[in-house]
Structure formats: C-alpha cells, structure tokens
C-alpha cells in the first residue's frame with residue numbers, strides 16, 4: 001500500500017477532531033496555526049475560541065488596538081506572534097483589499113508566517129499540495145527513512161520537503177498533512193509503541209535499532225542570562241493602590257507589554273551593589289530618595305533563548321514621586337487587570 005494510503009487509513013481510525021480541522025476559512029486556519037506555534041493543543045484551543053469571539057473576522061482583528069491583542073494573548077508567550085498577527089491583519093485589509101492571500105508564496109509573504117505555517121494554510125484552506133514539516137513530522141519521517149541530517153536546518157527542510165513532495169496526496173493535501181501531523185504527534189512519539197505502528201515493517205529506525213537516536217537535533221545555543229531588578233513603586237490614593245508601570249520599548253522581548261521600572265544588569269548584583277544601583281536609579285528617574293526596599297525572593301523565569309533572574313524591590317510611598325519619566329503611567333489595581341503584562345509580572349502580582 002502506498003505511503004499516503006496507509007497514513008490515510010491510520011488517520012481515519014485515530015485522527016484528532018479539532019475545531020480548525022475540515023474548514024476552509026483561511027482566517028481561522030491562520031489564527032489556529034499562529035496560536036499553536038510553541039503551544040500545546042489544549043491551551044491553544046482556549047485561545048483560539050477567545051480570539052474568534054473577540055475578533056470573528058480578519059477585519060475585526062485589524063481594527064483592534066495592539067494593546068487589546070496583546071492583552072488577549074497574555075499567557076501564551078512569544079508575543080511577537082501576536083504583534084505579527086495583528087500587523088498581518090492590517091496588511092490583508094490595507095494592501096490585499098481584505099482578501100486573504102491564496103497562494104503559497106503570497107501566504108509566505110505575511111509577517112510571522114514561515115514555511116510550515118504557509119504549507120498548513122495553503123493546504124487546509126486552498127488545497128495546495130505543500131507538505132507540512134514540523135518537529136513531529138521530522139521525527140516520524142527521519143525514523144521511517146533512517147535520515148540523520150540534523151533537523152531544524154535548511155538542508156534538512158529541503159531534504160524532507162523533496163521527499164514528502166513525492167508522497168503528498170495531491171487530491172487531498174489537507175487530509176494528508178493533517179494525518180502526517182497527527183501521526184508524528186500521536187503515534188511516532190518520542191518514546192513510541194512501535195508494535196502498534198502500521199509502518200513497523202518498513203521503518204528503517206526500528207530495523208536498525210535507532211528509534212531513540214532519531215531525529216538528530218542540531219546543537220542548541222545556551223540561553224543567555226539576564227538580571228532584571230524591578231522597582232515596584234506603590235502608594236495609596238483613597239481606596240486605590242496606585243502602581244507605576246510603562247510599556248516595554250525597543251527591539252527586545254515583551255515589547256508593548258507593561259512592566260515596572262526596570263534596572264537591568266548583565267551580571268548578578270550583590271546586596272550592597274543592588275541597593276546602591278536602585279537608589280541611583282530612583283534619583284535619576286524620579287528625583288527623590290528611597291532608603292528602604294522590600295525585596296521579593298529571587299525568581300527564575302526561563303524563556304527559550306534567555307534565563308531571566310528576576311528580583312522585585314517594593315517601595316511603599318506616602319505620595320506619588322515628584323517627577324516621572326514620560327512614558328510612565330499610574331495604574332489602579334483594577335486598571336492593571338486590563339493591560340497586557342509579561343507572565344513574570346503577572347505572577348509577581350499574584351504572589352509568584
């Protein structure tokens with residue numbers, strides 16, 4: 001039996017039923033694919049419904065403010081995905097006359113859309129025969145054919161794409177791709193049960209005892225350490241607790257999300273150095289002095305390429321600081337609930 005037929009028959013029995021499967025609406029498919037990058041399906045499903053409720057069409061998403069989009073995205077991480085998604089919605093409305101691009105190349109031109117996502121949208125929405133290649137597909141296909149090219153490299157992508165291009169079902173590329181993704185995710189798992197696999201008799205990795213050795217992964221760069229010392233300035237105004245926050249700027253993580261005034265260091269500061277640095281920071285930015293900070297316990301926040309060592313220095317003030325940098329805002333506890341925050345700040349506000 002041909003590869004695609006065998007895969008299809010497995011999919012008929014074991015394929016997942018997901019809200020974005022079996023539909024042709026490119027907006028919904030795109031939304032699901034962007035949300036599911038780096039996100040588990042269960043968590044992604046909630047966000048998918050949340051976004052569709054708030055923005056039922058691409059026009060609604062384009063009309064939203066970036067802050068609304070980031071707020072809805074909060075908790076998913078990799079915030080550039082949300083910013084790119086928002087920029088794409090505006091691109092579709094402003095530059096494409098409101099029509100979703102309907103070719104692989106056109107979809108690939110959208111911000112934040114790579115080859116995998118473009119292939120998924122092209123095949124699911126427009127039945128174009130482009131095979132999807134994600135981590136699960138790499139695992140399955142590298143084992144099936146005994147391929148040891150390090151995955152995640154351009155060479156591997158081209159090799160796997162050429163191979164799958166010969167096998168994709170050109171009448172139903174959507175079904176073929178969905179089956180491929182599910183097979184890699186559900187059957188050819190990191191520690192698979194090969195006795196239940198329909199490809200066991202032809203699997204090179206199984207025959208040669210290399211199931212646990214494939215796929216070969218390219219070595220990862222060590223995450224960079226960064227030390228974030230947050231200054232939490234609070235005071236009472238009537239019944240309200242006021243806190244200073246500002247949106248993060250620059251070409252860095254969490255751009256557009258709100259944070260406390262931040263003192264960043266490329267090395268750990270000991271108690272004395274930190275105390276001095278904070279006092280200088282307060283003097284330079286707010287033109288007054290604080291001698292007493294309440295420090296949180298140190299907190300590690302792991303991102304893919306960075307390890308954030310965070311510490312929060314709380315100062316309860318009798319009144320607002322005499323001067324504040326321009327982009328700084330004063331927020332009540334209620335207002336903080338409606339602004340986008342990095343998960344790290346959100347966790348601090350909830351007691352870490």
Ligand code: SF4
Pocket residue numbers: 140143144187188189192193194197198199200203204205206211
């Ligand atoms: S036999 Fe095992 S390793 Fe090979 S494709 Fe099937 S599940 Fe994957």
